[in-house]
Amino acid sequence: xxxxxxxxxxxxxxxxxxxxxxxxxxxxxxxxxxxxxxxxxxxxxxxxxxxxxxxxxxxxxxxxxxxxxxxxxxxxxxxxxxxxxxxxxxxxxxxxxxxxxxxxxxxxxxxxxxxxxxxxxxxxxxxxxxxxxxxxxxxxxxxxxxxxxxxxxxxxxxx
Numbered sequence: 001x002x003x004x005x006x007x008x009x010x011x012x013x014x015x016x017x018x019x020x021x022x023x024x025x026x027x028x029x030x031x032x033x034x035x036x037x038x039x040x041x042x043x044x045x046x047x048x049x050x051x052x053x054x055x056x057x058x059x060x061x062x063x064x065x066x067x068x069x070x071x072x073x074x075x076x077x078x079x080x081x082x083x084x085x086x087x088x089x090x091x092x093x094x095x096x097x098x099x100x101x102x103x104x105x106x107x108x109x110x111x112x113x114x115x116x117x118x119x120x121x122x123x124x125x126x127x128x129x130x131x132x133x134x135x136x137x138x139x140x141x142x143x144x145x146x147x148x149x150x151x152x153x154x155x156x157x158x159x
Contacts, residue, residue: 006071013071017064020057028053035108038115045108052105056098056127063094080149088142095135102128 028050036046066087073079073087102124109124 003075006075010068010071013064013068017061020060024054024057035112039111042111045111048105048108052101052108056101059094059097059101063091063098066090066094080145080152082149085142085146085149088138088145092135092138092142095131095138099128099131099135102131 031053032046032049035049039045070079070084070087070091073081073084078084106124106128113119113122
């Protein structure tokens with residue numbers, strides 16, 4: 001039963017990765033061209049969109065890779081190890097990086113939202129807060145897992 005659950009989660013991670021890749025390939029260039037057409041007097045507008053979006057995709061995929069590794073550790077019954085703590089730490093750092101990139105890109109979303117529709121500006125805020133929630137959740141899991149590893153090692157020494 002455990003392997004079925006982790007298999008489902010691995011498939012979900014792969015599906016999310018493919019979905020974001022499709023968005024990066026098909027949606028981001030259109031968004032960049034749209035932003036460049038709206039603000040022709042701001043020359044690097046197109047490249048700013050590329051930097052924020054593709055820049056956030058790199059830590060996103062690294063975090064997905066770490067989540068996949070975490071699921072693999074669960075399958076191998078090594079979930080209570082320093083490798084799992086390190087994977088959670090990496091996920092936390094990636095989420096903070098994504099949030100930071102979108103905070104830096106928030107003026108960009110503000111410019112676009114002024115000419116289009118306000119929900120576009122909300123997209124940046126949603127990504128920022130979702131990344132922060134993931135970072136806090138990963139930090140809490142990292143601390144709990146580290147405490148569980150410490151308790152486990154103390155019990156191993158006691159017996």
